[in-house]
Amino acid sequence: MNNLSRRRVLRGMLNGTAVTVGLPLLNCFLNNNGTALASGAPMPVRFGTWGWGLGMNKAIFVPKKLGLGFDLPEEIAALAPVRQHINLITNSTYFRDNYQNLCHYTGWVIARTGSAPKDTRDIPGETIDVTIANQIGGSTRFKSLTATATGDVRNTYSYENSNTPNSPEWSPLQFYTRLFGPDFPDPNAKEFKPDPRVMVRKSVLSGVKDQTNSLMKQVGAEDRQRLDQYFTGLRHLEQQFDQRLQKPEPIAACHRPGEIKVDPAMGQEAEAVAVRHRMMTDLLVMALACDQTRVFNMAYTNANCSTIKPGYEKPHHTTTHEEPVDMSLGYQPTASWFTRRALESWAYFVDAFTKIKEGDGTLLDNVFVYATTDHGYARTHSLDGIPMFTAGRAGGKVKSGYHIDLGATATTRVGYTALRLFGVDKPSWGVNSNNTNKEVSEILA
Amino acid sequence: MTAALMLAGCSKSNEPETSGGPLHLRLISTEQYLHTLAYVFGPSISLELKFPPMRRTNGLLANGAALAGVTTSQMEQYQRAASSVAAQVVDEDRRNYLIPCTPAAPDKADDACAKQFFSQTGRLLQRHTLSDAEVGAYVQQAGEAANQLKDFYAGLGMVLESMLISPEVLFIVEKSEADPDNQGKQRLDALSMASRLSFFLWDAAPDDELLKAAESGELNNRKGLKREVDRMLASPRLEAGVRAFFDDMFAFDTFDSLSKDATVYPFFTGATVADAREQTLRTVVDHLIHKNLDYRDLFTTRSTFMSPALAPLYQLPASQGWTPYEFPENSPRQGLLTQVSFLATHSHPGRSSPTLRGKALRELLLCQVVPPPPPNVDFSALNNPDAHYPTQRDRVAAHLNAPTCAGCHRITDPTGLALENFDGAGRFRSEENGVAIDASGDLDGKPFENITGLSKALHDNPGLPNCLVNRVYSYGSGTAVKPTDRQLMQYFGEEFAADGYKMPDLLRTIVLSTAFSRVDPTQRTTLPAPKKDEPAPQITQNQQSTLSQNGL
Numbered sequence: 001m002n003n004l005s006r007r008r009v010l011r012g013m014l015n016g017t018a019v020t021v022g023l024p025l026l027n028c029f030l031n032n033n034g035t036a037l038a039s040g041a042p043m044p045v046r047f048g049t050w051g052w053g054l055g056m057n058k059a060i061f062v063p064k065k066l067g068l069g070f071d072l073p074e075e076i077a078a079l080a081p082v083r084q085h086i087n088l089i090t091n092s093t094y095f096r097d098n099y100q101n102l103c104h105y106t107g108w109v110i111a112r113t114g115s116a117p118k119d120t121r122d123i124p125g126e127t128i129d130v131t132i133a134n135q136i137g138g139s140t141r142f143k144s145l146t147a148t149a150t151g152d153v154r155n156t157y158s159y160e161n162s163n164t165p166n167s168p169e170w171s172p173l174q175f176y177t178r179l180f181g182p183d184f185p186d187p188n189a190k191e192f193k194p195d196p197r198v199m200v201r202k203s204v205l206s207g208v209k210d211q212t213n214s215l216m217k218q219v220g221a222e223d224r225q226r227l228d229q230y231f232t233g234l235r236h237l238e239q240q241f242d243q244r245l246q247k248p249e250p251i252a253a254c255h256r257p258g259e260i261k262v263d264p265a266m267g268q269e270a271e272a273v274a275v276r277h278r279m280m281t282d283l284l285v286m287a288l289a290c291d292q293t294r295v296f297n298m299a300y301t302n303a304n305c306s307t308i309k310p311g312y313e314k315p316h317h318t319t320t321h322e323e324p325v326d327m328s329l330g331y332q333p334t335a336s337w338f339t340r341r342a343l344e345s346w347a348y349f350v351d352a353f354t355k356i357k358e359g360d361g362t363l364l365d366n367v368f369v370y371a372t373t374d375h376g377y378a379r380t381h382s383l384d385g386i387p388m389f390t391a392g393r394a395g396g397k398v399k400s401g402y403h404i405d406l407g408a409t410a411t412t413r414v415g416y417t418a419l420r421l422f423g424v425d426k427p428s429w430g431v432n433s434n435n436t437n438k439e440v441s442e443i444l445a
Numbered sequence: 446m447t448a449a450l451m452l453a454g455c456s457k458s459n460e461p462e463t464s465g466g467p468l469h470l471r472l473i474s475t476e477q478y479l480h481t482l483a484y485v486f487g488p489s490i491s492l493e494l495k496f497p498p499m500r501r502t503n504g505l506l507a508n509g510a511a512l513a514g515v516t517t518s519q520m521e522q523y524q525r526a527a528s529s530v531a532a533q534v535v536d537e538d539r540r541n542y543l544i545p546c547t548p549a550a551p552d553k554a555d556d557a558c559a560k561q562f563f564s565q566t567g568r569l570l571q572r573h574t575l576s577d578a579e580v581g582a583y584v585q586q587a588g589e590a591a592n593q594l595k596d597f598y599a600g601l602g603m604v605l606e607s608m609l610i611s612p613e614v615l616f617i618v619e620k621s622e623a624d625p626d627n628q629g630k631q632r633l634d635a636l637s638m639a640s641r642l643s644f645f646l647w648d649a650a651p652d653d654e655l656l657k658a659a660e661s662g663e664l665n666n667r668k669g670l671k672r673e674v675d676r677m678l679a680s681p682r683l684e685a686g687v688r689a690f691f692d693d694m695f696a697f698d699t700f701d702s703l704s705k706d707a708t709v710y711p712f713f714t715g716a717t718v719a720d721a722r723e724q725t726l727r728t729v730v731d732h733l734i735h736k737n738l739d740y741r742d743l744f745t746t747r748s749t750f751m752s753p754a755l756a757p758l759y760q761l762p763a764s765q766g767w768t769p770y771e772f773p774e775n776s777p778r779q780g781l782l783t784q785v786s787f788l789a790t791h792s793h794p795g796r797s798s799p800t801l802r803g804k805a806l807r808e809l810l811l812c813q814v815v816p817p818p819p820p821n822v823d824f825s826a827l828n829n830p831d832a833h834y835p836t837q838r839d840r841v842a843a844h845l846n847a848p849t850c851a852g853c854h855r856i857t858d859p860t861g862l863a864l865e866n867f868d869g870a871g872r873f874r875s876e877e878n879g880v881a882i883d884a885s886g887d888l889d890g891k892p893f894e895n896i897t898g899l900s901k902a903l904h905d906n907p908g909l910p911n912c913l914v915n916r917v918y919s920y921g922s923g924t925a926v927k928p929t930d931r932q933l934m935q936y937f938g939e940e941f942a943a944d945g946y947k948m949p950d951l952l953r954t955i956v957l958s959t960a961f962s963r964v965d966p967t968q969r970t971t972l973p974a975p976k977k978d979e980p981a982p983q984i985t986q987n988q989q990s991t992l993s994q995n996g997l
Contacts, residue, residue: 101820120817121500143517152702153498164514167497178521197603200590204607207582212612219618223470226514230612233520237610240521266715267704268794306794310708313795381820 043359043366045395046288047132047422048296050349050371051108051157052342053305054320054378056387057331061339062090063403070403075336078343082350084401085364087390087443089414092406094383095433103381104304104317104374111372111388112157114412114430123159124431128370128415130160132422133295141185141243143236144295145287147175148302149277149345151266155302157372164229168299172279176260179287186256187248187290194245202241209234253356253363254290257282268308268315270341273301277345281352289356289363300345303374307338320378332379346371350391367392370418372411386411390443394421397445404442412436417443461932465631465963466924471510471617471644474499480649480685482530485569486543490533494526498698503925504812504916506693510617511923520610527609535602548597554588555597562601563587563608571613572650573636574660583608617644621964632962635659642674642956645921647682648689667957674956678949687734687948688726694916695809697722699790706795710870713789716754721871724750725786727767733948740913740946741904744780744810747772758785758872777866777873780900782806785871792869799837800844800854803861810903812912815853835878837865859886863899910946914938918955933960 056062056075063070070088072080079086094110102120109117112127129144137143148155148168158166169175212234216227260283264275277300284296301307306315314322316338323332353364369391376385388411393400398421406413412430417439419429428437473481475496482490497519499509534543541547544562548555563583567575575583583604591600608614617640624632633641639659643651651659655673663669677683692698700722705713727750732738738746751770756763759778764770772778781787791805792798807813834840841862844854863886868874876882884895888902903909914937919926926934937954944950955961 103817103820121502142521146518150702153495154702160514160516163500163509163512164516165497165500166516166518196594197599200593200600200603201606204586204590204604207586208607208611215612215616215618218620219470220468226470227612227616230515230520230615233515233517234610236517237520237524266702267707269706308706308794310706311795313706313709313793315794318793 043395044136044291044294045397045422046294046296046367047129047136047418048298048367048369049112049129049157050346050369050389050391051297051299051301051303052346052371052373053104053301053303053307054316054335054339055373055375055382056339056377057336058377058385059330060336061387062385063088066403066405068401075339076343078340078347082347082354082391085350085354085391087398087400088403089388089390089440090385090403090405091408092386092388092411092413093408094386094411096383097432097434101381101383104378107374107383107386108157108303108372110430110434111411111415112159114415114434116431116434121162123162126160127158128418129158129295129297130166131419131424135422135424137293137295138239140291140293141240142287142293144297145169145179145284145293146297146299147280147284148299149273149280150268150299150301150305150307151272151276152302155299156297157299158297160229166297168297169280171263172276172283173260173263175280175283176257179283179292180256180259183244184256185244185248187251187254192247198241198244202238202245205234205238205241251290253358255286257286268306269310270307270338271310273307274341274345274348278348281349285352285356285363288353288367289358298349300342300349307341309334309337317378335379346389353392364391365393366395368394368398368418368421370414384408388414390414390418393445397421398443399445400443402443404440406440409438410434410436413438413440459936460958460960461936463930463933463960463963465960465965465968466922467511467968468619468621468633468637468964468966469511469617469923470619471923472499472513472515473615473617474506474510474648476685476689477644477648477650478526480647480682481570484649484652484682485566486530486534486539489539490530492526492529494522494529496522496526498701501696501698503919504694504808505920506698507920508923508925515615523610523615524606527606530609531602531606534605535598540598544598544601551597552591552595553597554591554600556584556588558597559584559587559591559601559604563604566605567608568656569650569653570608571611572617572640572656574656619964621966624963627959627963631964631966633964635662635664638664638670638962641921641923641962642677645956646674646677646686646952647680648686649682671957674953678953683949684730684734687730690917690920691726691729692722693920694913695725695786696790696805697725697786700786703790704794705789705870709795710868710872712757712872713870714754717758717785717789717870720752720754721785721789723767724752724755725781725784728781728784731769737947737949740941740948740951741909744782744904744909745900747774747776747779749784755785758870760873777896779897780904782864782900782903783867783896788864788867788871789869795869797837797865797867797869799841799861799865800857801861802864803857803859806860806903807856810912811906811908812915813856813908815857818853819849821849835880836882837877838862838883860888860899862886863893863896866896910941911938914941914951917951918961921952921955922961930960933958 060073061075063073065071072083094107096106096116099116099118102117105120106116109123113123113125115124117124133144146156146158146166146168148170151170153167153170156165156168212227212231216224219227264279265272280298284298287293288296304317306317308315312334319338320335323334325331326333353367354362356363358366371389373387376382410430410433412434413436416429416436419426420439428435430436479492499506499513502508502512533539545565546558546561548558560580564575564580567583587600587604590603591597594600619637620634621631622634624630636659639651639655643649643655658664658669658673664673700718703718729743732743732746733740748771750767751759751761751764752767753763777783791801804815807815841854841858844850844858863884865882866873866875866884886893886899888899889906891902893899893902915926915934918937940954941951
């Protein structure tokens with residue numbers, strides 16, 4: 001936002017992306033619910049996702065009370081400090097229609113694409129973060145940022161298509177270097193001197209673009225699509241170089257965080273995952289404060305996750321299936337232990353946004369986070385009774401602190417709400433029974 | 446000589462006719478990129494980056510290379526890698542031996558020197574001789590950059606950087622030509638063939654000699670092709686190629702995120718993870734390449750290599766660095782199934798898993814497909830809190846008694862249970878919870894008493910070499926084997942058997958086959974990328990009512 005100029009919008013138009021880049025920025029300009037930046041431009045509103053695996057235990061997770069001030073049953077007790085910042089949406093449904101229930105896959109794929117997958121290789125369309133990044137991610141250093149706390153580069157919920165995952169940052173050290181290493185354009189640096197090497201980099205890139213264009217003429221249609229993706233990547237690099245040649249506008253809340261010099265221990269112990277999650281979250285939040293991206297994805301775990309409780313022989317996923325239900329408690333105690341750890345991390349994640357002051361409020365006021373899981377009750381691979389969360393107030397467009405029962409309607413209503421909030425002009429979202437044109441109006445301000 | 450040619454002719458005529466696979470546009474893998482850079486610029490270039498992994502497709506990551514797209518964040522990674530490599534090539538320590546000339550003045554353009562550098566380096570990185578126009582464009586860019594930065598080497602580095610992220614380097618593009626020996630058929634053109642051979646056998650781009658053979662037309666005739674293939678198979682680079690193949694076939698990418706519960710397996714550390722992978726790859730290369738032994742014997746051999754990090758798991762005194770090691774004759778450690786790599790990757794973090802091990806044996810080594818469990822699994826037998834099952838055999842017996850589970854577990858568990866003498870980290874044990882472990886079972890009707898018996902049964906199972914043939918061909922050609930390739934696979938399998946199941950012979954048979962270079966450009970090169978918002982098949986009214994009855 002801070003670098004928006006007539007020239008930038010025009011350049012967007014020349015690149016054939018006028019509709020996807022130019023208009024939403026103007027939309028944001030018109031939206032004055034947020035507090036303005038020093039220059040008078042409104043705060044950018046950012047979209048993010050958060051994902052956890054293996055659902056919950058309804059009896060100890062779903063609050064009895066609806067609306068504001070909902071109760072916090074024992075499995076979600078960790079949410080007390082952030083209750084006013086989130087919405088808890090329960091009793092929604094992933095509709096698989098005539099496809100199989102692909103365990104630990106169908107659910108999250110519907111949550112992220114609006115459509116049931118036909119097999120475990122299928123991602124039936126781009127994920128929601130990609131759609132929103134195409135809308136609002138064009139002007140920042142990174143179109144989007146994706147991270148996982150599992151330490152496994154294969155764990156992502158973000159896909160351009162079946163064959164193009166947005167691979168996550170899995171190492172806090174590498175993530176730090178990417179965001180705040182030598183190439184970090186510190187908006188508050190006293191001196192700004194454009195690096196002549198960056199100028200040269202930008203100009204030699206034109207040769208690569210020419211090569212790509214001539215190669216595109218030699219391959220079939222499917223491969224041309226892949227080269228087209230690659231070409232978009234080149235344009236993205238070009239844009240990054242461009243940005244490094246312009247003095248960034250100061251941002252008070254932006255500080256280069258303390259350097260990460262070594263990665264924390266690998267491993268799937270819940271504590272190791274929590275440590276990585278905290279480190280990744282802190283980096284992500286500062287990257288947002290520095291307006292390096294406006295779209296982000298965090299995976300606390302993958303769906304079919306192998307988080308372990310030290311000394312307990314089964315990882316989380318196996319536990320959900322094989323641990324006996326404790327008859328006196330009425331649930332699987334260790335499986336619930338894992339879910340509680342996930343919710344502690346979710347609380348940490350939400351709270352981290354409140355630590356950054358932005359305008360008269362905090363970063364959380366200008367964020368909308370969409371948090372999803374794969375199943376309702378993992379033990380039986382249920383696709384109903386699905387819990388979801390949102391966090392943040394999207395520049396004042398969203399209310400928070402509510403518990404809403406979706407009455408067994410489609411989970412995609414929450415995703416559709418997000419798409420509308422970010423100006424994606426779609427009359428509906430989702431396929432077949434997951435198709436909806438109904439927002440979750442209860443959370444709209 | 447004549448006899449040899451006749452024999453070659455004979456064996457060629459036995460090859461069944463095939464239609465050929467698609468032309469590929471393959472994305473280079475991290476390892477292929479690193480190997481190529483190491484061969485072009487020498488081993489002193491260091492690069493910590495790891496590109497996003499390909500998606501495993503029909504059993505191999507390599508097949509994902511022909512489908513993989515590139516995201517913007519991936520482009521940033523390529524850019525960072527290129528920037529690091531280029532800076533190292535032109536730095537003061539390396540420029541004297543990596544750049545073949547010295548500029549007239551270090552602070553400005555020198556077209557002649559730049560031309561020499563880009564025509565040599567560009568040819569190796571882009572896998573063909575650059576045209577005058579191509580070299581000219583690089584020289585001009587480097588000249589402008591040198592003058593702008595007042596530094597010849599900096600200018601050269603900037604342009605090298607752009608070359609390293611160019612589509613010619615990152616994508617392996619295949620092209621076809623008419624096959625003069627088979628009317629109406631198409632084959633890979635010589636340069637595409639050079640790349641296919643080289644990435645297959647060496648996991649790296651072609652060297653100068655192979656490019657020369659392609660450009661002179663030698664690779665187009667059988668004699669020239671044979672000579673090059675023999676040279677490649679004799680090259681030390683073959684080792685990297687064979688390692689890459691088995692790392693892929695054995696799904697060793699699992700190691701990238703493998704960890705164990707330290708409270709249960711205190712011996713299993715980060716060093717164990719790296720060394721367990723290395724141990725198996727060393728064993729494979731030594732057995733198949735250095736000693737040129739029967740592939741099937743890999744599953745019964747007592748020869749391996751030991752490292753200090755692995756010794757505690759094998760209950761052995763620590764060695765100094767990597768040393769060859771032979772287990773005693775009566776040891777239960779015989780063959781790859783009993784190595785930590787197989788035992789630990791197909792287990793849970795805190796316990797062994799007969800099912801995961803049995804599934805891996807079926808899928809990775811016999812190329813069979815084990816279906817995933819149904820969503821409505823009934824775990825009540827296992828969930829009974831009063832039950833006490835001392836051993837895994839008792840626990841998984843529940844699978845075999847439940848009809849919905851038994852179908853698949855009957856093919857995984859009996860083999861997996863034979864490995865129960867090794868815990869989830871791969872340490873030997875003779876009992877579990879005070880009860881002696883029963884490791885008997887059967888593999889496709891061949892009964893055995895213990896793990897040594899299972900290894901022997903696997904060794905003798907015809908599926909074992911056939912699976913290797915299938916995977917090697919698929920890996921080399923970059924496409925899954927089709928049902929119509931059955932006769933071709935049978936032919937390769939027979940040749941493999943006749944050659945005593947020797948890996949180099951199998952590689953030679955495959956790359957010299959007509960099928961390996963035959964292509965059908967009309968075939969779809971990739972799976973279709975899903976269209977945005979493409980509706981799934983519509984639900985009929987009947988189905989809708991069924992869904993409602995089921996409460997959906």
